[in-house]
Amino acid sequence: MNLSLPDQTMHGSGEGCLDEDKPEVMLPCFRRNAYDEPLSSSPYSSSSIISQLLRKSLPGKRAVDEGHFYLCSADSGQEDRSSVSSKDSVMEATWLISKHIYLQAKRARVENIIRVMAGSPTSRVHGDGEKENKRKQRLPQHQEHNVGASRKPGSDNSSKDEECHRLKEQLHSMQRLLRQLQEKFLQVYHQEDPENDDGDDALDESTESRYDTLKHELTRAVSECVDRVFRKLPPTGLDTSPPQRMCPSPEINADRKAAQEQPQDDETPIKTRSLEYYEESHSPQDQTEALSLVVRKPVLTPISTPSVKRPFPLHQTPFQFNYSAPLHDSQILEHLLKYGPHSNFLPCMPAAAAMDRSSPDTVDLPWDAIAMRSKVTSGHLGHHPRPSALGPVVMDNLCLPHVKLECGEGMAELNIQEGLTPSHLKKAKLMFFYTRYPSSNVLKTYFPDVKFNRCITSQLIKWFSNFREFYYIQMEKFARQSIVEGVSDVKDITVSRDSELFRALNMHYNKANDFHVPDRFLEVAEITLQEFYSAVSASKDSDPSWKKAIYKVICKLDSEVPDEFKTSSYL
DNA sequence: AAAGTTCCTG
DNA sequence: CAGGAACTTT
16 A cells, blocks of 8 residues: 655754754755655564665665665766765665655554554544644644544543654654664764865774764664664563563662652553663762662663673763653664763663674664663762772663653654753753853754753753852852951962862762862862952952953853753763 | 843742 | 842943
């Protein structure tokens, strides 16, 4: 059956916002591809999707392998495969993949609906259930509700509803992740692109391979996601949970308390739920800090090494996660986003990259068995000599079954994770060590997993405003204190990691003390303190706006926030 | 007018 | 930290 997909999805509203549920937001050149016919007769083949796509769009052969996708062959017949093509092709591929996923999933859903309807003859024939009115201009908050013919069919067909919801959720989840991936691609390119005057051949080379790897992993991940969607279609609209492989016990680092707070997904629908989290006792003192550090740890799989590989470079802050919503299946993508393609630590697809070398079409691993979720609270407030090395390590992994969660009942919208989570707050705090006055643009790029709107933006800005407030209050306080203590020379004003001031600040922005505060911040703090000291010493504080001058100085001391922070849920 | 800040409160 | 008022800046 050739299910031509409804095409009302093609009114690209120019450009602009990467509004969520608009998978159609594609580059023009992808809008009219020959997607109308199923790309593959076997929707369950998880790997060759991209290949098929490529083969389809370009008769030529050399496509996938080199990681170079020449997609718009039709339009750009004269396109010279010069240097630029690589970059563009990657992005295009990304978009294409995105589109493809959407269509595949959509088709899956349609099939599902049809299948369901087959069982209930009375159902309306136009079960198209999908006519998302991309009306939502702004005020994104509001729930575009869940289309779908099976919205409130009556009192039965609950399984049908669930399926639809689940599918849609997955779609959204994947779309969001894809968008993030796309952004990441762009970021990466924009970073290494501008003036490569450094002209290191070595650098170029490594960059090249980086992209290749990234691309391949993305491709694989996407394929998996698509495949996953299909696998999810229950033959009978019911249980599809594949055999679940329990995850071995996690290794818990002694110095870490474990997690708590289990998201609102308590009522996990029946089966699928295997062990969710390993709950460890956690010190009551930590309770107050709703923040939890979550670290992914490789699930022990046949191939994973016995020793737990540290999921992050020593010099780097450990990744912490905190999903405020149940994870979806597209964890591979999430992983890519968070850890990057070179993390050598693919919890979702254990060593997929590594082992996959030989068989491109491999990976038939049941997601349910691999997908896992780790969680851990940021316990201890103790001081670690090497915070960054220790990091929040304890975690637990679990085989997260697939989706569940139907938010409440009305479930006006899928779990799009609209708001900012405690993890975001934590991340923002750490970012403060680098920038005290981040522009909204910076915020946008550093919080790729956040769907920005006025509220979110203001909230983030407000956060930094609050951070600054605390910061300046501390500065003034300590400046006055040192004056009282008789410090007579500005030169005697210093800020080291041993300083009380630093302690206070660190406690505020890095409570868990698992982040290595950059030296630069110490410098900035010192300068700030000196500014306050000088001002107060000179009795400038008599002027109602004496702080303004200081603010002006400080805002110029902002520095770039490390790229690691750009990953979606870093921290 | 809108965005961004600071300041003050709770 | 969120809200809101007041003010500055664009």
